[in-house]
Each structure stands twice: as structure tokens, then as C-alpha cells.
Amino acid sequence: MKKLVLIAVVALVSFAANAQAKIVFKSDTIDYGEISKGSDGIRVFEFTNTGDAPLIISDVKSSCGCTVPKKPDGPVAPGASSTVQVKYDTNRVGPIRKTVTVYSNADEPIKALKIKGEVLADDKSVLEKSE
Template sequence: MKKLALIALVAFIGFTTQAQQAKITFKTDTVDYGTILKGSDGVRVFEFTNTGDAPLIITDVKSSCGCTVPKKPDGPIAPGASSSIEVKYDTNRIGPIRKTITVTSNASEPMVALKIKGEVKNDTGSVLERS
């Protein structure tokens, strides 16, 4: 009888202490710059929504290199609310773009990898080659 009461107590505590949890859902996990010219605007945005039932707190956003500067949102994001992470790539670097941005938060999946890709071309050549 004691075992049955103990099992019932543990089950009751388990049901009542289910923690609320934030969940981060991105519209897309990859931003494609396409082919852009050297010196172009390098700012792009990753939009997301907190689809969980607790406030989402983004604690850190890091890039895989110094040529990409991410900016995390300020403060917690309420359940159901949306926000964004701004990423600025240094478009003075000619060549392919393949970078990863790591987002750390209190979400059910605490680390998410976002990617940017594309190519920066030099602003040389004829007018016909640029169009």
C-alpha cells in the first residue's frame, strides 16, 4: 500500500511541475545574399517567433568569424511575440560567403545554428557584365 501511495504522489508531482518552456521558431535558418557587389549593404535579418509558453531570453549570438557581426534582441520575447536577429556581413571581402551564426537561449533547443551564404563580386568590368 505504501508503494502505491508513493507512486501516486510522484505521478501527481510530475504532472503539477511541468515547466513552461520557450521555443524559438525561425522563418528560415538560412539567408542567401545571392551575388552582390563589393561595398553593398551587408545587413540581413533572421526573423523568429517565440512559439513556447514562457518568455524567450536570448543570451548570446556569435558568428563563426569577425567579418560577420550579429546583433541580438534586447530583453525577453513574450510567448507568441516575434523579433529578429540582425546580421551584418563585411561586403568589402570579395568571394563566397559561407558563415554560421550560433544563437544561445533558454529555449527548448538551447543552441540554434543559422547560416548566411552568397558571393561578393568585385565592382569591375563593363556595364554589360554588371547587368
């Protein structure tokens, strides 16, 4: 009887150890395109937890202070979707090439996401063709 209980406990522990969260992003790059200075800089990265354990995003960091990421508030259940919000400071004119790094308990614990685009100066129009 003791052997049967021991086998059951070992099987349960090994099954629990195999449970893993998996984060799958709809896209790992957001292209702002050409946007006007001072326009809305908020975008979202959509993702789904395709694993069989709750996904916990512990931290989200950007490569500079001009980009402010926001992680989901709580765990994301298996099969559920959520977003990582990114706010870029569009008062900075010029090209956008930034990295947002997501830290989680997923099978890939560190995931790099990219944002790109260009913020145009006040004297240029988004409708103007660039040369």
C-alpha cells in the same frame, strides 16, 4: 489539510517546470545572392517564440569577425516575434559561407543559422552572367 497544500505546491512547481520557450525561425539560411563590393550587408533572421515561457537569447556568435550579429534587447514573450540582425563585411570579395550561432533558453538551446552568397569584385557587375 497539509497534504492538500503539499499536493498543490508540487503541482504548481511541476507546471512551472514544464513551461518552455520555443524558437522557430522563418528561415535558418539567408542567401545574399551575388552582391556588389561595399553594398549593404545587413540582413535579419525573423523568429517567433511559439513556447509558453519568455524567450531569452543570451548570446549570438558568428564563425568569424567578418560577420557581426545582434541579438534582441530583451526577452521575447510567448507568441511574439523578433529578429536577429546580421551584418556581413561586403568589402571582402568572394564567396560567403558563414554560421551564426544563437544561444537561448529555448527547448533547443543552441541553434545554428547560415548565411551564404558571393561578393563580386569592383570590375564585375551584378547583372553580368558568370561563366
